[in-house]
Amino acid sequence: MHFSKMLIPTLREVPADAEAASHVLMLRAGYVRQLASGLYIYLPLGIRVMEKINRILREEMNAIGAQEITMPVLHPAEVWQETGRWSEIGDEMFRLKDRTGRDMCLGMTHEEIMTWLAVREIRSYRDLPQVWYQIQEKLRDEARPKSGILRTREFLMKDSYSFDADEEGLEKNYKLHADAYHKIFSRCGLDFFMVQSDPGMMGGATSHEFMAPSPAGEDDVVFCDVCGYAANVELALSNPEKIEIMEWEFEDVHTPEKRTVGEVSNFLKLRPEYFIKSLLLISDSGPLLALVRGDQELHEKKVNRIIGKHRPASKEEVREILGVEAGFIGPVNQKLRIIADACLQDGIYVSGANKPHYHSKGIRPGRHFTAEWHDITLAKKGDTCAKCNALIRIERVIEIGNIFMLGTKYSAPLKAFYLDEKGEEKPIIMGSYGIGPARIAAAAIEQNHDKDGIIWPKSIAPFGVEILPLNVKDAGTMKTTERVYNDLTAKGIEVLMDDRDERAGVKFKDADLIGIPIHIIIGEKNLKEGLIEIKDRRTKEIMKVKIEDTIEHIASSW
Template sequence: MRWTRSLIPTLKEEPAEAEAVSHKLMVRAGLVRQLAAGIYITLPLGQRVLDKINAIIREEMNRIGGQEITMPVLHPAELWQQTGRWTTIGEEMFRLHDRGKRPMCLGMTHEEVVAWLAAHEIRSYRDLPQIWYQVQTKLRDEARPKSGVLRTREFVMKDSYSLDRDEAGLKQNYELHKEAYCRIFTRCGLTFHVVESDPGMMGGAVAHEFMAPSEAGEDEIALCDRCSYSANVELAVSRPLYPVFPHWDLEEIATPGAGTIEEVCRFLHIDPALTIKSLLLMTHDGPLLALLRGDQRLHEKKLARVAGEARPAHRDEILTHLGAGAGSIGPVGVKLPIIADESLREGRYTAGANKDGFHLRGVEPGIHFQPRWADIHHVSNGDRCPHCEGSLRIERVIEVGNIFRLGTKYSVPMKALYLNEAGEECPIVMGSYGIGVARIAAAAVEQRHDDLGIIWPSALAPFQLHLLPVNMRDQKTVELAEALYAGLQLEGIETLYDDRDERAGVKFKDADLLGLPLRITVGTRAIREGVVDLKERISGKEVQVPLSEAVSKARALLSRPTD
């Protein structure tokens, strides 16, 4: 492709609103442009990257028996009403009415449509198993779209769905997808982790996420330094390191002016791990007291799974239900429901006395109060692994894929049934599997860049080679560059030919910014000595190659595994 006939609007300056590296570089390299908040136009170079990702995805999905279909973006509301998600999904769903005033929505995902299709087309156990997939636009009204293409309101997703007779079949298709996803992300040049995750609004009993490490990520995962344990922090569990507990008897002690864990610990000269953090929360069923160790944080989603949605109590509600300010509340003598984190099962602690300016020392959970036990703390760096004696570390990540064992969550309400060998009606057992196409591109940029620009993995690079003649006003240089361009095309090497009449410094900066795997520079040495400079972007290594060998040398370097 000739640069002068292409739309490659590179920028010198970073976009003012951009924070993530991938956002900055994808805009500067002319891959995308923002139309509105969370809505992006993919430009020609960006489209070439996405096309390559989609080609890899299609190859691997076809390899496991997937059949590509295309489902509509516009859905009738009754499909989502049948499964109940019309009401459980909030403002994230785009909703509208057609001219006949019928309620409709724009698809965030397609489980309902797949179940509807299966209900109309699957009749017998002989029709199963099936794997259907698509590469399709999705829409989600994100409250805070940011980080470029990492968090958008309109995005392209590969979603696939397995249809099976039973759980055994689902398990097999689930593993097939997990293996296919590992091949996809490996071929795309990503570093990634496969972690246990919360099914969330998708439902089902088992789910995994595919996470690419990056500081731009909005998710966190916990990884063990000794065994294979890994999980999203929304699901991760850990074993606490217990302090040495003093032999305290239960007694009330004055703590004037100490209203936070830090202030209490300073006043009493104790470790935060020896205190109980008491949080009064308001649920649909009324007030609830949640307890954690003083050195831990509450994980709101973990609590919601065991107690439902909750909000922090207001100051007046705390006084009404516990008779003291927030800094002095505790579990002893409380008549409210109590949920205590598992880490409090052992030891004696200092807790609020439900009396302003006082705390109780020597509080023993299970003796001085009876809670409901649950894992509600946020895993932290250094916590012990639940499976071994290893230490956990927390890593920020980008979610690039997810897989769910849905079971019959959608097939039962949608009446997606089949007749088994005995002629009995049975619900189809479903799985759902998603990949964020643009997220793969952004994750690759996040993981592979330097101060100069992007360093594309060969499999995703919009072009394999950047042909850069230094002086397009010199006729001999142009002739040599044109001959090289023709030779590279004959060899089938995807080449971006920078035929602009532009200063050499500008061209070199753009070449580094775009980050194609190889660059051939045609300069004065090509005329004087018959050699060109060939440079690898990933290593920075540059060699001089005779003009007659440039194409074959480029082919050899591109054929060599470097990612």
């Protein structure tokens, strides 16, 4: 491919709207352009990268017996109404009506439609298992598109769905997908790992996410380097730092105008770890008190799993329900249901005395109050592993893939049943598995770039080699360039030739920005000695090689 014939609009300056490294570099190097918030145009270089990634996806999916099909992006509402998600999902779903007034939506995922197909085409246990996948656009009206192509409103997704007769079948397909995903992300040159995750609105019991470490990510993951425990902080279990137990006697202490843990802690000269933070929550079944240690944060999703939908009470509600101002509430003598973080079972604490401007010191959990004990705090630095007690690590990551065991969540309401060997009707057991190719590309850049530009892993680079003839007006240079270009092309290596009549500096800068892993530099001085240069984009090391040995050198480093 000739550079001069390709649309590669590189930018010298950093676009004002871009923040994340991958976003800045994809714009500057001419891979994408933004149409509107969360909507991107992929330019020729961008398409090449996406196609490289998609090819790897297809190869690995086909290798586990998955079959590619395609699904419409426009869906009738009825299918989504049958599973209840039409009403469960809010503004994130793009909805519209067709000309006859029929409710429609744009597909944000395809469980319903895949199941719809399974309902019609799978009758017998003999038809199972099946794994179907597609690489198609998904549309979601994201509350906040961000970081370039990392979170967009329209995006490509490889989504596969497994259909099995029983749980063992599902587990097998789940494992096959987990293994395939490991291969896919390794082949794409990513640093990644698999963690336990919260199934969220997908439903189902077990799910894992594949995460690529990067400061541009949106999730935090807890790791234990000792036992290997890895989980999204959305559900990660951990033990807060242990504290020395103080043998205080129970007493009420005057704490005028001191309301927050910070204020009381300063006033009494006691570390926040010795406080119980009492929070009044309003759930569907009424008000209740949630207790966490003073240095901990309540984790809403964990609480959600215990009491269902809830919200924090307003200041007025606290006064109405508990009869005291928010800063002075505590667990002692409460008639409300109390859920408390498990770490509070041990120790002696300070908390609100349930009367204005007083706190109680010497509160002994179990004696002065009782509660339902759960892990309801957000895992944080300094906590120890819930499994092996080693110190945990927290890392920021980009979610690049996920796998869910769905069970019968979709097959039951949509009536996707099959007949087993005994002629009994049973629901199909399903799994769903997603990968975002654009996130692979973005994560690859986040993990592989330097101040000069992108450094693509070979497997997903838009071209294998870029040739830089420094002076296109020199006949000798161009003769050698053509020769090398043709030889490499004949070897099946994709080559970008910078045939523009530009100064050498411009070509070097653009080549570094674009990030093709190997550059072949052809200049007049070296040519006189029969040499060309091969440069490694990552290390910037340059090797001078005889013209006739070029192909061999490239091939051997492939």
